[in-house]
Amino acid sequence: MESWNDTIFLALNAPERPSHAIVLLAIVLAQWAIFLIPALLAALWLWGNRESRTGLLLAALGAELALAFNQVIALLWYHPRPFAVPTGHTLLQHVADSSFPSDHVTFLVAVGFGLLAWIHERWAGPLVLLLAASVAWARLYLGVHFPFDMLGAVPIAAASILIVMPFRAWVSRTIVPRLAEPLYRRVFSVPIERGWVRP
Numbered sequence: 001m002e003s004w005n006d007t008i009f010l011a012l013n014a015p016e017r018p019s020h021a022i023v024l025l026a027i028v029l030a031q032w033a034i035f036l037i038p039a040l041l042a043a044l045w046l047w048g049n050r051e052s053r054t055g056l057l058l059a060a061l062g063a064e065l066a067l068a069f070n071q072v073i074a075l076l077w078y079h080p081r082p083f084a085v086p087t088g089h090t091l092l093q094h095v096a097d098s099s100f101p102s103d104h105v106t107f108l109v110a111v112g113f114g115l116l117a118w119i120h121e122r123w124a125g126p127l128v129l130l131l132a133a134s135v136a137w138a139r140l141y142l143g144v145h146f147p148f149d150m151l152g153a154v155p156i157a158a159a160s161i162l163i164v165m166p167f168r169a170w171v172s173r174t175i176v177p178r179l180a181e182p183l184y185r186r187v188f189s190v191p192i193e194r195g196w197v198r199p
Contacts (some may be wrong), residue, residue: 049119082099083144
């Protein structure tokens, strides 16, 4: 397994003299693309289908649960990052903590699965999963993860979404109408009154 991990990593890792444009693209994807997710979830809440709001909360909850699982795994088993072995070329500074699984990809895949499962805007889930694949490539290219770190993120994300799935009815009946939407309407009362966002 480790030999495959190394072989695939070296095939996807940056060459000795990489293109500056590709390195810049990879850095943007690896470090900043994940911040598009809160913006997307907020936009779907503000302008999307109101019936999707339960799904948005569950997708976010599932993603946070997945990150918690990652922390437990990292405590139980340490897997070095490529630059700690060392192997390949490292083009991004990173602490030498455990590489498995990738927090970035775990979070993105969990959100993508949650959006696929629960919201009416069917384009959003595949878009986030495409972003997850792009981030996975970028972090391999820059030398801060191995391929199995990315593959391991998928079952963890899927398990987290499955765990929160039974809470859908409860969140829909209680959290959304009694807490989330009243708070939202209070904070966004002016934009709602002016028709800028959905009530």
